[in-house]
Amino acid sequence: MDRVASGAFPPSFDGHTRQPLPRFTALNQKERDTLERFFRDWSRLVIRALRPGGHVFIASNAFLSQLTFSALVEGGLEFRGQIIRLVRTFRGGDRPKNAEDEFADVCSMPRSHYEPWGLFRKPLPSGMTVGDCLRQFGTGGLRRISPQQPFSDVILSERTPQREKEIADHPSLKPQSFLRRIVYAALPLGTGTIVDTFMGSGSTVAAAEALGLHAIGVERHADYYIMSKTAIPKLAALPTEQALVQPMFVDLQLPLDPSPH
Ligand SMILES: C[S@@+](CC[C@H](N)C(=O)[O-])C[C@H]1O[C@@H](n2cnc3c(N)ncnc32)[C@H](O)[C@@H]1O
Numbered sequence: 001m002d003r004v005a006s007g008a009f010p011p012s013f014d015g016h017t018r019q020p021l022p023r024f025t026a027l028n029q030k031e032r033d034t035l036e037r038f039f040r041d042w043s044r045l046v047i048r049a050l051r052p053g054g055h056v057f058i059a060s061n062a063f064l065s066q067l068t069f070s071a072l073v074e075g076g077l078e079f080r081g082q083i084i085r086l087v088r089t090f091r092g093g094d095r096p097k098n099a100e101d102e103f104a105d106v107c108s109m110p111r112s113h114y115e116p117w118g119l120f121r122k123p124l125p126s127g128m129t130v131g132d133c134l135r136q137f138g139t140g141g142l143r144r145i146s147p148q149q150p151f152s153d154v155i156l157s158e159r160t161p162q163r164e165k166e167i168a169d170h171p172s173l174k175p176q177s178f179l180r181r182i183v184y185a186a187l188p189l190g191t192g193t194i195v196d197t198f199m200g201s202g203s204t205v206a207a208a209e210a211l212g213l214h215a216i217g218v219e220r221h222a223d224y225y226i227m228s229k230t231a232i233p234k235l236a237a238l239p240t241e242q243a244l245v246q247p248m249f250v251d252l253q254l255p256l257d258p259s260p261h
Pocket residue numbers: 007008009010011014016168170172173174197198199200201202203204218219220221224
């Protein structure tokens with residue numbers, strides 16, 4: 001395989017058992033160690049499968065990204081930054097628990113408006129440039145949105161639309177509009193394979209298929225795997241409508257501030 005595009009948490013943290021999710025802010029040391037080991041080991045395995053210069057995208061959240069991203073680096077992947085998926089959630093922003101009235105003007109943490117996705121790469125072989133990697137392996141860079149627009153690390157996104165949830169009833173289903181942007185960027189020359197080692201209902205595989213890219217998914221839970229067989233073709237068949245594609249091919253029109261402080 002030559003690429004991995006994935007959004008994943010280890011089994012005991014992903015909610016698939018439909019038990020209450022642990023509060024990510026309140027993980028104890030043992031849980032943090034388990035998480036760290038999981039991602040370090042996963043990183044090592046990914047490196048064995050990736051072509052040099054192949055990219056990895058991994059979904060995280062504002063509390064865990066620091067821990068998971070450093071574990072991936074320990075495993076040998078090169079940190080290349082973060083993709084910020086701008087999405088309005090209902091997490092955070094609450095007043096201090098059991099002291100709401102007393103501290104009515106305080107929130108214990110910010111209301112979350114983004115999802116950080118770690119961007120990693122299997123290191124280029126020594127002496128090789130990105131151009132060399134593109135020529136030899138079809139890897140090393142990210143596909144541009146258009147000749148004028150590079151891939152951007154801030155992506156205006158949406159909450160997963162109801163019509164997609166009706167197709168794939170997975171607790172952490174990501175929207176096709178976002179995933180299609182990611183898989184498009186992941187294969188710089190449009191050749192190679194998208195791999196999601198934690199595919200859930202197969203949304204990443206569906207996004208790849210919608211764009212005519214080859215993809216492989218792995219899922220440990222039989223129910224989700226079975227669901228993916230019907231969900232993938234239906235999600236992939238969703239039209240790349242203007243509304244869906246709009247954020248995909250339009251760059252963020254952020255004001256250019258010469259002194260950004
Ligand atoms: C965050 S969800 C992915 C959801 C997916 N992006 C979607 O949109 O449907 C992570 C998935 O990884 C699966 N998983 C967890 N550990 C795994 C493992 N070791 N091997 C394969 N799948 C695993 C879980 O069952 C869960 O469905």
